[in-house]
Amino acid sequence: MKITTISASLLALLVTACAKDSTAVTEMSVVMNEFGYQPAAITVPAGRQVMLTFENEGQIEHDFVVDGIDVSAVSCEGEVGGHHMGGDHSEFDLHISTTAGGKSTLIFTPNQAGKYRIFCSVEGHEEAGMVGELIVVSN
Numbered sequence: 476m477k478i479t480t481i482s483a484s485l486l487a488l489l490v491t492a493c494a495k496d497s498t499a500v501t502e503m504s505v506v507m508n509e510f511g512y513q514p515a516a517i518t519v520p521a522g523r524q525v526m527l528t529f530e531n532e533g534q535i536e537h538d539f540v541v542d543g544i545d546v547s548a549v550s551c552e553g554e555v556g557g558h559h560m561g562g563d564h565s566e567f568d569l570h571i572s573t574t575a576g577g578k579s580t581l582i583f584t585p586n587q588a589g590k591y592r593i594f595c596s597v598e599g600h601e602e603a604g605m606v607g608e609l610i611v612v613s614n
């Protein structure tokens with residue numbers, strides 16, 4: 476009986492998460508591998524919710540970092556692996572990792588237009604060329 480109760484609670488949580496996702500205005504998929512992002516340039520509108528889904532097609536864990544950006548309502552879902560989430564748990568403003576072969580989703584609202592550098596914070600990856608650009612355009 477106890478297990479049934481827990482399962483029902485989990486299901487309720489999942490349903491809630493899906494309902495939240497459907498409000499995303501901009502949804503994009505980004506592929507990660509050794510060593511880059513595809514696409515490397517991501518354009519999103521300011522002031523609206525963005526949902527980026529990362530698919531790691533590489534053999535090792537990668538992440539997505541943007542620092543020095545004004546964002547709100549940051550959350551992460553999926554196979555984020557051993558390190559780092561967004562928001563208060565990260566040293567960076569946006570930070571989500573994705574396990575090898577995994578998928579993870581980063582939700583945020585960018586508040587100001589501008590061009591922001593993207594990089595992978597796994598040691599040596601930025602130097603190997605794992606960088607990109609997040610372009611936030613005003614409405």
Ligand SMILES: [Cu+2]
Binds near residue numbers: 536538595600605
């Ligand atoms: Cu990487």
